[in-house]
Amino acid sequence: MNRQIITMKNTTRIIGLLYLMIIMSACERNLKQVDGLQDIPFPKGDRAILPHLTSNDGKLYLSWVDSLTGSSTRLLYSSLQDGRWLEPKVLTTGENWFVNWADYPMIAAHDGHILSHYLQQTATGKMAYGIQYNVSTANGKQNGTYQPLNNDHTDTEHGFVSMIPYRDSSFLVAWLDGRNMEGADHGHGGHHGGTMSVRAAEVTASGDVIDEQILDASACTCCQTTASMTSNGPVVLYRDCTEDNIRDIVIVRKVGDVWTKPIPIYADNWFIQGCPVNGPKSAAVDNTLAVAWFTAADDNPRVQLIFSNNGGEKFNAPILISNKEVLGRVDVSLIDSTQAVVSWMQSKGQETFLYAMKVNVNGKKGPIRQIAALSSSRKTGFPQMEIFDGQLYFAWMSVHDNGTLLKTAAMAITDF
Template identity: 45%
Template structure:
């Protein structure tokens, strides 16, 4: 904008110093007046444009719970927007609640399940997904005293049964190892697709730098019916990063799953596999960042899809140069355009994405600015045009703040995050789509 104003100012001065008509021309002053009005109009128009959108301000929405709460997850479908979260009922009991967005406010939270033997973690947490009025949730239950020894249990609400069915097993192995980082999406009108990191080959080990003494973390997928019964499950990749979140989306050609891969050389870039004609494709790296790291960064990708358009976002830190990147695909994830770099140097990652349409989307992430940390959001498009970054909220940069959430529902973009403190709670805000 500054360059445009300078150019127009130069044009203004040049016009008067170098008139297009000699002053003896009777139309000289009339032409000069027209030019002056036009240039002033352009200058005024450019000066009124504000790419920073200083009046951009998310509307705060009251959190519906009164217990200490954390680990929010937003889940949107065409019919509903859901908010799930974990509350501490007492010193030894945790509970999973959910609330629905109704009449411009959140409904009274309802408990799905509770337990005293849960694994509750800032990066690996329960979630809820909806499918035609049915719900599928998951929690993580300790399987032994070892720190990273826990199983995935499903909770299903089927409209046919009209009740929740709890403590349904997802994986069939009985190893006392790590199972988590779950993503669930609606797969068909009668089932869900669930993917997770599975440590059945690790012998209970969680040493990210040494898997010579134990096997590697794997990623698996399963189809689960509306009653929570596993119909099939399959290995997708026999070697993945140990504790980065998984993500999945439905495209016009079927489901896709993205995750952080782990090569024999400890390169941990983002991989994709697609279910095509009943078979999962060989995992492919969507872009070769070449991030070599001997430990898990605990910073997984996020993906969204509309028809054949796919938008992926991820964090990388090659050569200790942190960056958030996004990439579009117009082939249901078969290949991707070169990535756009959204944030550099001060990026913390913890990304999320949403598609506005088949050409445009939003990416959110955490970023440091001086002594402060913010949840940021930015509009992006396939053409790679530059849009202003916007601050959604101030955040605690530590692990307790978890992974912020973003979902589009109706004509608004919703955000949710953990507000840390002696009694943690959940911050929620919304912004009209038109503001982007």
């Protein structure tokens, strides 16, 4: 009798535990459904750093850097198929690369070709590196070896590249060029006897660099550049630097065959004597241009978004995205000509998160979506976001006690 009672009690407990597990499992599923973010497994993510997302030619691409044994480093990329990353393709492997948390290698795809770049140290013991680039086919065949994009042969800084598909099968490339800073102090402060310029050129499918132009003779020394293609032509945006150390975001546009003079997209009037290492991001659909950026003018750190409906010739009033302990490191993608999604990093107490939010041209904002918990350290780098096939894709570095892990995830645009 006692044994029967004990057995019944045990059975009741087991049923109760099973029921509880079913309820908890259902709750977890509901949480995932509500959150909408779907993890995309990334093999060997513990060795990968500096992710970059881009899409074109009906494909989504992810590029990254692997640090191998010793001083050897390699650049790889993969494309997404049926919700998973395909076997990576190695673009190049080398030594003495300049590997930096904010100045990351990237690729651009256009008409069956892949343009890629990395940074190569040119002198030891100081900030001196150049841009190495190459054009390959989408199946991995390279047009020769990597070669310098900048042709000045000075032991100065060259980097913060942006690259987009241009005309026919060519690419437009813009970069920061420090050739005029040779012999000057590269402390990322003021001008110190030399200025950082912004240059742009066209790279053909065969790898030739043509039509190189100086877009600006004086810019901020270490903020990312960004470029987009509008119906009126290409635009390049970056953080400027005046003689008075006002570092606002400016735009140059190519009208016909001529680049316009730099003009601010909005006068933040941010006075800062050192580079904040926090560049803008832009996106274009037809003649709608959206630009997201970070500023701390008036001691008020904030992330802002601005729209233009004429390819960057004029801009609407800026839209405040957040001014609550923001770190910046923004990205932006356009859903269509009236809606954008902005991502940014923001702290909350002792924690830091990657957030994203949908915003339309009239300033109407959707709910803030928490994408991931992050570290505020440099190891996190600059999270990436890209719209592709009705989904928003994210890539970021997760920092933990044993190192870092590259993670990717997707979320339906309709969940915003």
